[in-house]
Amino acid sequence: MIDDTDLTAHPWFFCGIGGSGMLPLALILKGHGARVAGSDRSRDQGRTPEKFAWLEQLGFDLHPQDGSGVTSPDQTLVASAAVEDTVPEVVRARELGCPRMSRAQLLARLFNAAPFGIAVGGTSGKSTVTGMIGWIMTEAGRDPTIMNGAVMKNFATADAPFASARVGQGAVFVSEVDESDGSIALYRPKVAVLGNVSLDHKSLEELRELFGDFLNQAEACAINLDDVETRALAGSAAQRVTFGITSQDAHIHARDVQEGPTTLTATVVDRREGSAHPLTLRVPGRHNLYNALAAIAAASAAGVPVSQAVAALGSFAGLARRFDVVGTSPSGITVIDDFGHNPDKVSATLATLKAHPGRVIAFFQPHGYGPLRQIGAQLAEVLATRLGPDDVTVLCDPVYFGGTVDRSQGSERIAGLIREHGGNAQYIAARAECVAWIAANARPDDRIVVMGARDDTLTAFAKDILAALP
Numbered sequence: 001m002i003d004d005t006d007l008t009a010h011p012w013f014f015c016g017i018g019g020s021g022m023l024p025l026a027l028i029l030k031g032h033g034a035r036v037a038g039s040d041r042s043r044d045q046g047r048t049p050e051k052f053a054w055l056e057q058l059g060f061d062l063h064p065q066d067g068s069g070v071t072s073p074d075q076t077l078v079a080s081a082a083v084e085d086t087v088p089e090v091v092r093a094r095e096l097g098c099p100r101m102s103r104a105q106l107l108a109r110l111f112n113a114a115p116f117g118i119a120v121g122g123t124s125g126k127s128t129v130t131g132m133i134g135w136i137m138t139e140a141g142r143d144p145t146i147m148n149g150a151v152m153k154n155f156a157t158a159d160a161p162f163a164s165a166r167v168g169q170g171a172v173f174v175s176e177v178d179e180s181d182g183s184i185a186l187y188r189p190k191v192a193v194l195g196n197v198s199l200d201h202k203s204l205e206e207l208r209e210l211f212g213d214f215l216n217q218a219e220a221c222a223i224n225l226d227d228v229e230t231r232a233l234a235g236s237a238a239q240r241v242t243f244g245i246t247s248q249d250a251h252i253h254a255r256d257v258q259e260g261p262t263t264l265t266a267t268v269v270d271r272r273e274g275s276a277h278p279l280t281l282r283v284p285g286r287h288n289l290y291n292a293l294a295a296i297a298a299a300s301a302a303g304v305p306v307s308q309a310v311a312a313l314g315s316f317a318g319l320a321r322r323f324d325v326v327g328t329s330p331s332g333i334t335v336i337d338d339f340g341h342n343p344d345k346v347s348a349t350l351a352t353l354k355a356h357p358g359r360v361i362a363f364f365q366p367h368g369y370g371p372l373r374q375i376g377a378q379l380a381e382v383l384a385t386r387l388g389p390d391d392v393t394v395l396c397d398p399v400y401f402g403g404t405v406d407r408s409q410g411s412e413r414i415a416g417l418i419r420e421h422g423g424n425a426q427y428i429a430a431r432a433e434c435v436a437w438i439a440a441n442a443r444p445d446d447r448i449v450v451m452g453a454r455d456d457t458l459t460a461f462a463k464d465i466l467a468a469l470p
Helices: 022-031 049-057 088-096 103-113 126-139 204-217 228-234 286-301 306-313 343-354 369-385 411-420 431-441 457-468
Strands: 012-015 036-039 061-063 076-078 116-121 145-147 172-176 191-194 220-224 239-244 252-259 264-270 275-281 324-328 334-338 360-365 392-395 425-427 447-452
Touching: 012 022, 012 088, 022 036, 022 049, 022 103, 022 145, 049 061, 076 088, 103 116, 103 145, 103 172, 116 126, 116 204, 116 286, 126 145, 126 172, 126 286, 126 306, 191 204, 191 286, 204 228, 220 228, 220 286, 239 286, 252 286, 264 286, 264 306, 275 286, 275 306, 286 306, 286 343, 324 457, 334 457, 343 360, 343 369, 343 447, 360 431, 369 411, 392 411, 392 431, 411 425, 431 457, 447 457
Parallel strands: 012 036, 012 076, 036 061, 116 172, 116 191, 145 172, 191 220, 220 239, 239 252, 334 447, 360 392, 360 447, 392 425
Antiparallel strands: 252 264, 264 275, 324 334
């Protein structure tokens, strides 16, 4: 349980309360008795109204993003570092002298106030590993608090449809932690989990330093020995539980791997004691096997027997927008909703799809103009080389909620790079027009995957595609 009475002693205001990083923090604070209000540009634009209606039902005081909700110097404004100083809430808070915290600063304070923090780091898979560890800890009776960037299906109910957080009374706090802004340095975990390291928001040199320091802050670590970068960092870690599929010296090892279209089975071997445990996952793909091994290793470092962790994962239902099957049309066309947005995540999703026969139509909405400039060339190469000659990528313009970002280079450039690498790509600027193109060009038994981040309306978009299919 979090022990920081200062956090609940005064009111809070969240700028962008509906965001994937903000929402679970607001839920955790309110779950501990704090007074929480907020605003969101998406609410003002009429996007995902059901989410904001649910927050109001829970007692959150929501306002237009015009500064009207910031009324007292006692309020602490929570806003990401990317929020411009011209946003009305920021202007009003500055006028009143309100203290301000970033999302990462608040999360670190909540996390560090818990007796036993498990922090999940790495370039890809953090949300899934966090959900898996949270579910293992719940099944083990540890009553954890969980902070996730995605809705965890095991905890989602009719009364809690956007369950990206769980407020527990136990000592354990499980959270994914972000390296993109350097804030990973703020956390003091008992157990640090590192699944993979690859180019995303920072250079590899910066990432090596950040993740190395992250491991050194922890009392125990769960580290992937199959990843070249994480293996190189393992030597500096203190007490560690290693995992892998190909590494012969990993403590937690998987063998006898059998991949299905929507499931996966394997045998998990604990080489420390020579025991073997059958694992069945309800989520597909080898990347999810790595996620499971990371969660098992982390749970082991936290004192949960490997046998118990493996058994718990058999009922892990997955996360929303992580290879989430939306449905299948009468002609056998399956639509999948997925969070893939950087080269590693997109590659893992496409590998899962291409492990089984059938054509793939990959729709991709970039999660911003800035990230597209950083990773666009590598992303184009992945989309060209991981798909076959009959497959096609459909790109619309990047998601844009306003602001001063440079929009001079967008998706049309990426479509051109895909073609240069020998792939098939269609650039259709307006997302709404993509539905008609996909419906007109889809064939029976195709798989259509909708990929992108930072935009909750992509799930509704995937449902629109399904409804338009024959």
